[in-house]
Amino acid sequence: MASQPQSLVRPRPKWLKPFGSEANWGDAIFRALTLLFGLCVVAILGGIALQMLKAYRLSLQAFGWGFITSNAWNPIQDQFGALPFIFGTVVSSLLALSLAVPISLGIAVFLTELCPAWLKNPVAFLIELLAAVPSVVYGLWGIFALAPWMREVVEPALASTLGFLPLFQGPSQGFGMLTGAVILAIMITPTISSVCREVLNAVPGTLREGSYALGATRWETLRTVILPFARSGLVGASILGLGRALGETMAITMVIGNRPEISSSLFAPSYTMASVIANEFTEATGDLYLSALAEIGFLLFIVTLLLNIIARALVWRVARLPEGGRL
């Protein structure tokens, strides 16, 4: 037995009162400290939002609402219109999405339904590696490998077969909307496919088994049972990919040509919101120029913010991820 048992009495210091239920100072300080850093996260988000809002208000004063619809981007003549960038961003991202979603879904289905167990981990790992490659390295490869290939092989092929569409007409230099979309598609595929995988895995096994027990093939089960169940989650995955595509900067800057023009041809160069900021922010002379870029930054921020929120809500509904998970 212990020599003299320690007294149980330990008066609670008065200053502990406001800390609620914590019984001792160690617990109170611990809680306060962790709360502090938790609030840091909130503060940073708030700070970014405020900054963006401030910049937006300034530029709104300068340009008014016509900024978004104006096509003219001529810094030298103090003409600023965001439309070319909005066009470039939206088109490249949507095009990338249309390429990436079928592929990502195929990968997700392969990994969850078709892949033999021993192959699953290696393949999943390789797909993750696609996400690990830095954006600037994608861009480097894009300049020296992808763009030449697009210019010499893909775009001429498209022009000769589908050239009656204005989409595939015009000179092809390799650096343009299509190349940008392709590189974006490659980059967002791992994101979309990993979320799709989680969503598909969240579908109850009993649904699958019930369908197979009725004699359905894999494809039929997928089409009639699994996909409808997982639909909102898959949409969420795509929206998440869209958000990533919109925010992507380096790789697309390096292959999209960086010309603020709106063209009907996919071969023509274009310019995205993130790219113009990256290229011209440090060169911007004059407050008006900076304001224009800041407003573009704000638009980018708002759109990606909204898409993120919507995407997570959709995915959470199906996969019940702890709001967000590691996406």
Add this chain to the structure above:
Amino acid sequence: MSLSGERHALRKFTDRAFSASCVLATIIALVPLFGILYYVAARGIQGINLDFFTQLPKPVGETGGGMANAIVGTLKLVGLASVMGIPPGVLAGIYLAEFGQTRTGSVVRFSADVLSGIPSITVGIFVYSLVVLASKTFSAFAGALALAVIMLPTVTRTTEELLRLVPESLREAALGLGVPKWRATLRVMLRTAAPGIAVGIMLAVARVAGETAPLLFTAFSNRFWSDSWNEPTASLPVQIYTYAVSPFEDWHRQAWAAALVLVSLVLILNISARILVRNRVKKQ
């Protein structure tokens, strides 16, 4: 369901076709990966020499030189970013795991999720207006801060998730021994979750090491050594970008070499993380 020949054959064919297209999709996605890795290795190795690691960049137009300052710069930036981003992230993650069931907790969690989806260039703009404008200079500190902001939400969520996975029975065992709550959390729960959290942190560091956009207007670039944290600092990703879009052949060669170094770093971190995870799973 029909068992008759024709209908059955069609269904079987459809099923096979669909499976084949899924396999095809996976292959299509993996082709660029191998393409990139091959290019980086093949072209990069040509530019790797002692000069690359030891010399400073030459003036525009001259051939030769290296990226010693960029390599050191990346190490500095990632190092400081880790110091600034990891401890707050872990502590915020602990908050979410321990006290996060409240309304404040939901707000924090939501903020972390949203923050992780913000384009990195937006973070760059934010730090620019906060730090660079105030200090009137590009600096390694600003660059590291931007990277830390990018790391923070990932570290937070990883810590929270892994702490949640530790069985409550361990906490009870500690409390039953007369250990105060905070010590039980730190020395039992966190310690048990530590290996997994370390893996998550490695991946976050790997991601941040390759970021370019946020550095463009915070750390900017430097042709020379940066002596203090308050000067523009060169970094591998920014150098790769600058050299890649330039018209100079020699710079292109160096860009590939730098890409090789960067990709190797990122790959090592990712593969080690994977191995560590697999070992832990095996032990259990």
Add this chain to the structure above:
Amino acid sequence: MSLSLEPPDAPVLAVSRGAAEGKSSPSASEGRSPSTSEIALNTKANTKMRAENLSAYFGKSQVLKGIALPILEKKVTAIIGPSGCGKSTFIRCLNRMHEVVPNAHVSGEVTLDGLNVYGRDIDPVRLRRRVGMVFQKPNPFPTMSIRDNVLAGLRLNGIRVNDAESRVERALHQVALWDEVKDGLDRAGTSLSGGQQQRLCIARSLAMEPEVILMDEPCSALDPIATARVEELIHELRADYTIVIVTHNMQQAARVANYTAFFYLGEVVEFGKTDAIFTHPKQRRTEDYITGRFG
């Protein structure tokens, strides 16, 4: 308050005769547990701990209703009863582990050596160092070696002792684990078998030199051989420690305990010397449970 002159194996609990004979009295008809002031104890043992009008709640739902029970020093007290009757909740109230669960709270008193542990300035952390606990599922710390597990209570509290090694040896001897592990003290605590892990957890509690040891169904996750060894251990420990054991296995209670309390739906139905409870239960519910009519 009658000093009963019944033969020694009569139930120690001598509540107002009226209740036992079925006469209407407040306790029998309302099903209220007798307060400890109504319990006459014809034994020389001291009361180490005592529950007085103890009620426990999870949020709005009440799990324990006015429990009154003495825990006698250096004796083994078993708590038996069907699932959900509040046994585990009760012993978790003894070392203030119940309140760790969010929204859980307690009313009433629990005293240790006469001092109410739910008093205003009482530190639950200190309480738990004097009242140790062993859980249903063995839970050695996976990141620690066997040696570190035994010393965990001290290490985690930052208490430095200069006889650490001998403490480890002593504790492991007490649980009859020393010979089995003495050559591998650096192995992970989780590398042992289930029974060994549970004994390690008991050693871990013993190293804190508690006065009371609470055991919440310590053998339900163990095989029969390991169970027998733990029961042997309880026999040896009771010379030095006050033990309270919750068990759903009546035979186990009969084997190891000096006193037994039968709980039902959050109340103490009957309390007394073990053999008396099992041979002449005074309450019909007790008799029904013991003979297997329910639970």
